[in-house]
Amino acid sequence: MSILQINAGTCSQCGICAAVCPIGLIEFREKGYPEGGASMESRCFRCGHCVAACPSASLIHRDIPAEQCPPIEKELQITAAQGEQFLKSRRSIRVYRDKAVPRDVINHLIEIARYAPTGGNGQEVEWMVFDNQETLRQIEKLGLDWMRWTVEQRRSTVFNMAEMKKAQEKSMKELLRGAPTLVIAHAARNIRIASVDCVIALTYLELAAKSQGLGSCWAGLVDAMTSSFPPMQELLSLPPGQKAHGSVMLGYPNYHYTRIPQRNTPRIIWHGGFRK
Ligand SMILES: Cc1cc2nc3c(=O)[nH]c(=O)nc-3n(C[C@H](O)[C@H](O)[C@H](O)COP(=O)(O)O)c2cc1C
Ligand code: SF4
Ligand code: SF4
Incomplete structure (x- = not known):
């Protein structure tokens, strides 16, 4: 079995899988379907990004079974304020x-x-x-x-x-x-x-x-x-x-804190802004 298979029936040809692969192993051309490049077998480090980012579960990775990649549940997402x-x-x-x-x-x-x-x-x-x-x-x-x-x-x-x-x-x-x-x-x-x-x-x-x-x-x-x-x-x-x-x-903590203690102001060196 090849390492990467695409379900052409559900793939929307969005190219996200190719865009997120950290080592650029997935080849994708406009209006085409993604394909695993020649060096995929040896270079893929099984990070699972291609499987995890595909919006329609159309990408099947031989070593990363979809059933071991649970969906991210929207209702469990925390707000920015909660996270902070x-x-x-x-x-x-x-x-x-x-x-x-x-x-x-x-x-x-x-x-x-x-x-x-x-x-x-x-x-x-x-x-x-x-x-x-x-x-x-x-x-x-x-x-x-x-x-x-x-x-x-x-x-x-x-x-x-x-x-x-x-x-x-x-x-x-x-x-x-x-x-x-x-x-x-x-x-x-x-x-x-x-x-x-x-x-x-x-x-x-x-x-x-x-x-x-x-x-x-x-x-x-x-x-x-x-x-x-x-x-x-x-x-x-x-x-x-x-x-x-x-x-x-x-x-288990014996006491619970009621305030966030002060911390130093971060020292940051900025090297220019984003230009497009
Ligand atoms: C110490 C360390 C160094 C890393 N260096 C790089 C890097 O130079 N470039 C990169 O793209 N990712 C880098 N990563 C990210 C890892 O590749 C990534 O954590 C791993 O593939 C798992 O993916 P995940 O973080 O999305 O779970 C690094 C991660 C750690 C912990
Ligand atoms: S598992 Fe990671 S490295 Fe391997 S093809 Fe997918 S995105 Fe690329
Ligand atoms: S991310 Fe999924 S839907 Fe988009 S091109 Fe890749 S396999 Fe197809």
Whole structure:
């Protein structure tokens, strides 16, 4: 079966599929039907844009079955104002309720996060989830060891490690803030764009969490510990060849915010306007 087939009975010959293909693989001439070019088999990176943009479901892609591409429901579209408030009101949650996040909820968030953009549509982000409270406490203990080790070794970090260490000795909650879940995104070490992909996927996860009534916070200390401290790497035991690129704590927020805090005015350099 060829990779691309067109239903000539329903195709309106609009050419949208050709226009949206990121690599220009679909050939289209006025009053003709779209066709897959010669290099399609090897160069198509299965982004699904051709299937998703066709207004009449006339384009059949061998590897992207239409039944796995659900329609976008108009009644679920949010307004611009709703979108703006949703994005601006996301906060890093650091006080969590003593309530476990069910695994099906975490699965749902990860399912949403797989729609995040990935370089070359690589979709290589993988996940590690900690929801065992004993292991999370073990990570907090390792955190203290790591802080002491960092201070003793005088290793330079972006954190004020001496102060962090004091706080951790007091609360044992500096790393994870008492969150009942820690989610780590990882990918094959040899994929150069993977760290960006993982960060974007975790950002999707954070936004998805908010949309489901959960709270989250980027776990930068865990990231720093994971990249530098062998005992933490041992605890993670990532599959061979994998590298962790970011982690987020997750749980039900104890408090709800009623205002959007102020942020800096963006600094923007404009390089000329649009001319046609
Ligand atoms: C780190 C990164 C780099 C990307 N670079 C490019 C790029 O240079 N040109 C481009 O057309 N798309 C680029 N993309 C977009 C991806 O190709 C796109 O996310 C992927 O094909 C999936 O499509 P979607 O974002 O529509 O879901 C990039 C995406 C990421 C995350
Ligand atoms: S799946 Fe993406 S890359 Fe492949 S033909 Fe369709 S639009 Fe082009
Ligand atoms: S987008 Fe659909 S209707 Fe338009 S030319 Fe392509 S296959 Fe035909």
